[in-house]
Amino acid sequence: MKRTDSLRDVSAIASHxxxxxxxxxxxESWAQEALQYAAWLPLALGARYLGWNGVAYxxxxxxxxxxxxxxxxRQTYVRLRWWQVxxxxxxxxxxxGAELTLEANSYWRFLVTYVIGGVVFIVAAx
Numbered sequence: 802m803k804r805t806d807s808l809r810d811v812s813a814i815a816s817h818x819x820x821x822x823x824x825x826x827x828x829e830s831w832a833q834e835a836l837q838y839a840a841w842l843p844l845a846l847g848a849r850y851l852g853w854n855g856v857a858y859x860x861x862x863x864x865x866x867x868x869x870x871x872x873x874x875r876q877t878y879v880r881l882r883w884w885q886v887x888x889x890x891x892x893x894x895x896x897x898g899a900e901l902t903l904e905a906n907s908y909w910r911f912l913v914t915y916v917i918g919g920v921v922f923i924v925a926a927x
Contacts, residue, residue, distance in 0.1 A: 822874050831875060838867030858911040865912070887920045 825834070845860035873881075894901065894913050901910040 822870075826874050831871065834871045835868060838864055838871060841867070854907070855911075858908050859915075861908065862912050862915050866916070883920055883924050887917065887924075890916045890920070 841860045841864040845857045845864065848854075848857035848860060873879075890913055894917070897909075900906055901913065
């Protein structure tokens with residue numbers, strides 16, 4: 802398979818991402834980062850109020866993953882590889898597969914699918 806220019810661009814971004822995160826950790830405080838990610842919450846609430854559940858789910862997912870990333874990059878005890886994240890999320894999907902199909906759990910289905918898709922995309926680009 803021949804890589805296109807756009808796939809090479811994504812690959813460059815994916816390989817630059819760890820360095821970018823290290824620079825952000827060195828220059829910005831934890832509280833400032835947390836407040837920036839928390840800014841997605843009012844947007845999620847507004848979208849939910851307007852009945853735009855898909856957009857609300859997206860904003861809520863960015864908040865959750867952003868805060869998790871904020872904590873992860875500042876701790877030094879655990880280092881995860883991409884396959885460990887993918888394996889964990891796929892196991893959650895398999896274990897809770899029946900529950901994820903329920904309409905009441907549509908957000909969690911969205912979150913699991915978003916994380917699996919994101920990891921696969923970054924690995925394919927890298």
